[in-house]
Amino acid sequence: MKMKAALCKEFKKPLEIEDIPIPEVGPNEVLIKVQYCGICHSDLHIVDGDWESWVKLPVVPGHEVAGVVEKVGKEVKNVKEGDRVGMPWLYSSCEICDYCVEGDEPLCPNHEITGITRQGGYAEYMKAPAHFVTKIPDKLELSYAAPLFCAGITVYGALVRLNIKLNELVVIQGIGGLGHLAIQYAKAMGAKVVALSHSDKEKVAKELGADYFINSSKQDPIKEINALGGADAILTTVYDSKSIQNLVNALAPRGRLSVVGAAQEPIYVNPFDLITKRIVITGSAIGGRKLLREMLEFSAFNNIKPIIQEYAFEDVNKALDDLRAGKIVLRGVLKFN
Ligand SMILES: [Zn+2]
Ligand SMILES: [Zn+2]
Known part of the structure; x- marks a missing residue:
């Protein structure tokens, strides 16, 4: 039996859609019929060869997988045929x-990554270890659930x-794939939310729940945030070290700043601060299986x-070209048929 899969066979080349055998599942594995797979910025790093030493070619990218269990190995107990499930980066x-x-599996020295060191979800089917397949709450549609598995x-x-x-x-800095979910x-966690972007995303940010919007190409974000009393927490999703470093000046006493975008340049912090x-x-970076389940339940409960x-x-x-552009x-x- 064959399936269609998009393979990265050579870096910096388009993916090749080929008919390849549907994977055989071992006793502790699950075969997922993929219905949706989110497209993450990391997928560009993979196909463009930025992570050359890490990616094993040929690879099927895709680590935001949502689908239905097609088949389970004979030892599998936690999911069954027909269950709605997803697979994350881990x-x-x-x-x-x-x-x-402790539920912090991404820090495990022996972890494998979907769509990088193992075949991912840019295919009609993918196999996965049953213990790492996560059920999707009924209230979440699969198309919306897929990006939750990484973003x-x-x-x-x-x-x-x-x-x-x-x-x-x-403060949420950067209102894109990550930031619009972070708002x-x-x-939903009860914060007063400031959305910060260098382009005019005020309408969408406020519709998603932001209380304030700052356009950093027109306003001075440090002045604006400090006028609100300073940030108790800042989540920055951008790739620009300079603007991240600048935001340190907008932290209130005991403020915390977390980075999730892998910007290339160092960030300097004044020890006095x-x-x-x-x-x-x-x-x-991402989260373990426990946090993943909690995030899906939290999303379903809060209609996120x-x-x-x-x-x-x-x-x-x-x-991928559209994402790059x-x-x-x-x-x-x-979307798969
Ligand atoms: Zn990702
Ligand atoms: Zn471990």
Whole structure:
């Protein structure tokens, strides 16, 4: 039996859609019939060869997978045929080291990554270890659930680790695939939310729940945020180290700043600010299985969903080109028949 899959066989070349065998599942594995797969900025790094030493070619990218269980191995107990499930960035981990036992599997030294070190979801079917397949709550539509498996958990995890408290002033920098979800999570956590963007996204930011909007190409964000009393927490989703560094000046005493975009340049912080204001500068990447389940339940309960742009699977190369050209405003999702 064959399936269509989009393969990266050579870096910096379009993906090739080929008919390849449907994977055989082992006793502890699950075969997922993929229905939607989100398109993450990381997928560009993969196909463009930015992570050359890490990616094993040929690879099927895609780590925001939502679909239905087609088949389970004979030892599988946690999911059954027909269950609505998803697969995140985290494909598997050792399950016994301290990080794994504490639910912090992404820090496991022996973890594998969907669509990078293992075949991902840009295909009609993918196989996955049953212990890492996550059920999707009934209330979440699969098309909206897909991007939550990377974009959603990335910002939800960061906000949880920022320990947001009721009525705190929380700044979300960058209103794209990550930021537009972060606004919704921060609002649902009870924060007063400031959306900060260099382009005019006031309308969408406020519709998603932002209390304030600052356009950094027209206003001085430091002045504006400090006029509101300073930020208790800042989640920055941009790739510009300079603007991240500048935002440190908008932190209130005991303010926390978390970075989720892998900007290339270092960030310099004045030790005096660390001492006298006791600010915390940190970062966050995705989350373990427990946090993933919590994020999906939180999203379903609070009716949080991404704003998506759908592409037919066959148009995967156009979707990647659009993402590269900045034509996907919030989140692109591949749809399978
Ligand atoms: Zn991703
Ligand atoms: Zn481990």
